[in-house]
Amino acid sequence: MTRKDSGVPTVRLKSITKRFGDVVANDEIDFTLEQGTVHALLGENGSGKTTLMSILYGLYDQDSGTIVVDGEPREFDSPRDAMEAGVGMIHQHFQLVGPMTVLQNIILGHEPASNGLVDESAARDDIEAICSRYRFDIDRHLDTPIRDFDLGVRQRVEIVKTLYRGANILIFDEPTAVLTPQEVDQLLEMMRELTETGCSLVFITHKLDEALAVADQITVLRDGKAIDTVAADETSEQELARMMVGREVLFDRESRETVPGEPVLEVNGVRVDGDRGLEQVSGVDLAVREGEILGIAGVQGNGQNELIEGIAGLRPVTAGTIRFDDKKITDLSRRHRIESGIAYIPEDRQTEGLVQDYDLVRNALLGNQTISPYVSSGIIDWSAVHDHAETIIDEYDVQAQNANSEAISLSGGNQQKFIVGREIMRDPDVMIASHPTRGVDIGSIEFIHNRLLELRDAGLAVVVVSSKLEEIQRLSDRIAVMYEGEFIDVVDPDKVTEEELGLLMAGRSRDESGEEDEEMHITEANKDMTTKGTEKGDDTDTTVTDSRDGGV
Amino acid sequence: MNIAAYATQNRMRFGAGAAIVLVSMVFISWFDLPLADILTVGFLTRSLQAAAPIALTAIGGLYAEKSGVFNIGVEGFMIFGAVNTAAITWLVGGKTAGQSALWIAILTSTLIILLFALVFAVLMIRYKADQIVAGLAVWLIGLGFGPFMAVLLWGSQNSPGLASIDNLTIPVLSKLPVVGPLLFNISPLVLLTVLGTVAAWVVLYHTRYGYWIQAAGENPEALDTAGISVTRVRYAAVIFSGVMAGLGGTVLMAHAGSFTGTGETMVSGRGWIGIVAYLFGNYNPIGAALAALLFGGLDMLQIQFQTVGINLPNRLVNLFPYIAVIVVLTIWGSTRVPSAVGEPYESEE
């Protein structure tokens, strides 16, 4: 599979243009991938990264421009053609079939067959060969359904699948968005190893540090145009950020002036079960004060989600109490909690925070169904709701045609801004924000962060859950680290390094001397995932779907 | 998936099946019923016959649903299968139609249903028809045009007596006690159903096409990005489901020897039971066939009870399978429906 280094670039895209209706997703983009290198693609949401790579992978036809692979011009009508030319893509949303086994997922579409029956043992040999060659550890799990695994394993399966199909040009579309810091490290490591065996990689990401860490070359897209291509060792985060958004972006942690007041939200000994009836939160105590942001950090699946859903009233609490404003709210329904002043920005804007095929007016009513002036004694005042939607759109800089646009027509960042606006304008006493900037571009991240900080300064109690350490560190006044359903530690963001946080999230308290043992580590994590199961949240960013009950 | 794995995965289902059998047994011994008079060889044969149409329909339906298309029109396809077979038998053989006329009808009817199913598949897949509604429509169309055809041909919603299929009798072996009449003096269509069940199981779990069907229903994009046309896989599965349901109707008619179009027609809810059978069988063809046998057996058990003089209100006893269906669905409503069922798939082209 290794190719001779001929000096010809592995992939050359020349002047690629692609339109969707009147959106020019790619505008005469040139792109070159050199043999045996990692080439990062950066750009804000909607800048055209996925589109460009989908063209290379044969999912879309370009309107104009040419694709040259290994010096030969190519026409890809389908991914099958692209695969034959050695191009494989690991999608932002994993393309796995939950109930099928790891092995079946890997060979799907390329099954070896004898006498009309699939020859799984032949496939097994091939896969084991690939695993040992690229040092993947998934061959132990070949007969387990993929849905039993966490995202890290799923991603490795995706990579092996691509390699199994004979790809040596691998496209990774935002592979790190859903991974824990440790998994990200492993992935980057793996990517370097792949280039050593002769593969060429395209790496789409929003994270500048990752691009700098692993890439040889970096191309920045903005509004469908290629702004520049630079060598990774000749640029900086600041420069890349400037290219992406077209202006300077501040990343520094701001110091705060206000002093936190009395505790508003108190949680004592709370226990919460996850979707599969297993306890995910095992006795958590916390108190959030007025004018304070409490950050909750943790690797996904350690109960953060269940905890805040318990507080927000979306999940029953099996033990312990929740007090809000000195009143016990443990048994209040979700609706009563909304009414009493708890705002909640959900992790999953697509399925929870918005009704995708409602327009923004009807979405503005979501959660406000019992709140005047929008509704009085059960009757909706639609004109008041309409005004409300327009106010959110204006004040929170939501890019939408008008209030009657459907939510689905908004990009992810704009959807998020709309939700943030709606929740803040509810004038709450407590704001709970879960992964408030996931998948949001840098400009919008800054905007949302500033809004949250303003809330704090206005004296609200704010809880932020995030797996992005940089976000947690920037926003929080205190950071609680959650591990296996408990707070393993509460730390001061000014006195902790990212490395220390990372270790805490991996379950090691600060005084333990952390001797790194990679292999051990992976097995731990896997065991974790298979026994405990990945709880809600994991599936939201992948298309591997888990059991969906009854309904059609 | 091998049988043992299936069995362990579906402990609950087997448990429920066993429980139903057990309850019947307890009932039988409680009332000191003449067990030997109830569980006769004839009873088993009739149960197999009653199960065959349901099993065929269930297997077709599960293929469609596994591939991501909920074909709730199977009841309608059964009606068409039954009426077509009756009509062709009549056209070929008249009132004195024989076995050859019947076989010709079985084959021709299957071809005609194939065309119907193709049209249906085009509507479902190419024109993205709402699967629930289109399926119900097929039922309504069957309920209308089935009897319509009967009235055209015979001036009545019911056909006259035509021909029913002869048993396949193997001379010496059929004289063996119990297994003889059960296995060697058997309707060829029952035999076909058994073979079809096994074949459907092999195809689903051990061939490439089977893999693709599963992927098409769970995550069509994964299949698409693997370079397999989701659309083609679904076409094949939907057409197959229509044909199988049609065949179910055909078998029903070939065993009865005539077509009845009054009321809910002679199909009378068997298509719906077929759907439940594959849910009960957890989308496994063999599981579905066993569930069909359970439903067929329950129906026939009721008759055995009458024969030995246990007089239960017959109209109520007939409801037992329907109640069983509800109980079964509720006890584990968590029957996992393939994720992408009901969503039309459009490849990104």
Add this chain to the structure above:
Amino acid sequence: MSDSNSETARDVLDRVAAAMLKMSIIERFVISMAAIILALFVGLLVVATTGYNPAAFSQNMLEGAFGSEAAIAQTLMFTTLFILTGVSVSIAFRAGVFNIGVQGQFIVGGFATVLSILWTAPLLPEGTIGGVILIIVGTLAAIVAGGAYAAVPGILKAYGGANEIVTTIMLNFIAIGTVGWLVEGPFRGEGQSAPNTERLPEYAELPQLIYNSPSFSVVGLGVAFLIAAIIAILMSRTSFGYDIITSGHQESAAAYSGVNAKRMVVITMTVSGMVAGIAGAIFTIMIQGYYSDPAGIGSYGYDAIAVSLLAANHPLGVIPAGLLFGSLDSAGSYIGLSSDVPAELINGTVGLVVLFIAAPELFRMAAKRTGLGGDEQ
């Protein structure tokens, strides 16, 4: 797609066309009409190919639906039932719950009407006042029975995860079987040789204000209109309706906004069943006057699915859609009496209407092909 000038012009047209297509009411209407016309066309084609005269058949259909006072009364009688059952279906479908069990709820409701009226009649004075009270009692009983019968699959779905499509269909069969047994045995009327209940008292009858027909009263139609209007307001102007519809669109978002999704499923089914119960009450009081084996009372609950879809599940749209199906049914029964064309054809044609309505894409594509969609010119 070469000349950039024509391309922009085309783009504008595209956008206009797209916007037109988005105007869901107009689009829905056009598609519905197209579906009906296509289905009728196929029906006539069948008539012609089976050797009958399609022109005579069409004329017969018109006569059967609107040709005489009796025909109109008959049409409106069916319309009344279709509006009510259609509204019932629309409530559930709007909430994303597939209540295919309207037929069963309709039967159980209607039977409850008969029983409650027969039981209370001896306690009340005869005559108009007694009649009015009996009608109210009977209708309330139907509402309760229909609602309760629909709540069962709702509860099974919400708390047991049982697929409501299957359970409601099973419950239809169970309703038919059980009520069938009850009218054959325990509740058979004194001295009835047929399996029928006692007849309702003469005075428990809706008044014949217009049209002298044994089975139609304009009061029944009025009730149907009233229910459709009430449900329309409930759906569009109340937070209850918003909750229902939100649950139908996206259950997780509804839960986020404070809707208890499970309870919503049960409530939706119950409300839907209550309306089906009213339809059952109207059927017994206005049309039949007693209860017989429900295997033979028609398939209003199933046809209602078509009615509701034709109306895009809008309670007001159900009114014209109900009228259409009412006319078809009325024409069908007339054809059965007055011509040789088998009346079953009408049922098949109704099925075709449903089939075509299920596939709006068919007409969108056809419109594009023929340029009628505003795509080309």
Add this chain to the structure above:
Amino acid sequence: LGGNDGNGGGSGNGATNIALVSSPAGFDDDAFNDLALEGLKSAQKEHDIEINKVEETQQAQYQSTQSELAQTGKHDLIVLVSYNHTQALTQNAADYPDQNWMLINDHVDESNVAGYTWANHQMSYLAGVLGGTLTTEEFAQGSGETGPENAQIGFVGGVDESLINAFEQAYIAGAKWVTENVNVNVGYIGNYTDTDTAADIASSQYDAGADIVYHAAAAAGRGVFEAAQAKGRFAIGVDSDQSQTLPDFQDVILGSAVKYINEGTREVATAVAKDNFKSVSGENILTLEDEAIDCVIGQAFEGDLPGVVDKNLEEAKQGIINDEIKVPCTATGCNGS
């Protein structure tokens, strides 16, 4: 009208117009509905009669079907098959006092109604005598056989309800009158159309040892004959001589309990054609004495059955007519069970 039958002439001028509305089982049942039609057709031979056949299988529609037919004003007589019409007719007979109706198998007390009921119980009793006699005889012919070793017969009914219960009870009584210790298996289908279930029930009874099965299941009864052929046993038909109406099954149909419904419809049609409806209106219960019912031997078996069969049948008929034999139930049903 489709334009080809009937000329819109009301009563009095031209042909006599008769509408015939089916029972829910529909026409072509080779029994009940067909017999009613046959009677009208034979009346047609002597008089100028137009027949309008209306198949309606939904009971809920009978009210409007009847009133629509009556409203046209062009039918001199509307014949309604089966008691499913009774409720609707109670209303319509009063609403359309000028319309003449004939109701088969039940009666409505109005002067414009001729109610005709046949003594189902008597003919079933005779069927029981036939079955009860032969089950203990050694006899094989056609496709069936029976032997003396066990006295066991069967009964397959349509719907388990009063009317059919009368068939069942009388049949059992008839069989016991001949053979005290006869064992009767009883099964009900649940409707009158499902031949498949009928066959299953009969098969089950044959398996259990029954030699002869009598059915009262209208169109579904054909399933019983199929089962008889498959199992090599005998069956008894109902309503008409089914060895004639279903010649395919001649070889197993020992006999049939017949009621001459055709005679009834012919009688009424003739009366109407002669403008003399009064002569038939009111309740008419037709019995053995009127020679309106009988138990006839099947085509293929005439003269071949053991002599004791004829002897017993004759004896039973005499007994019934002389009131020496008390047949349980009545023509319209049995409320004892």
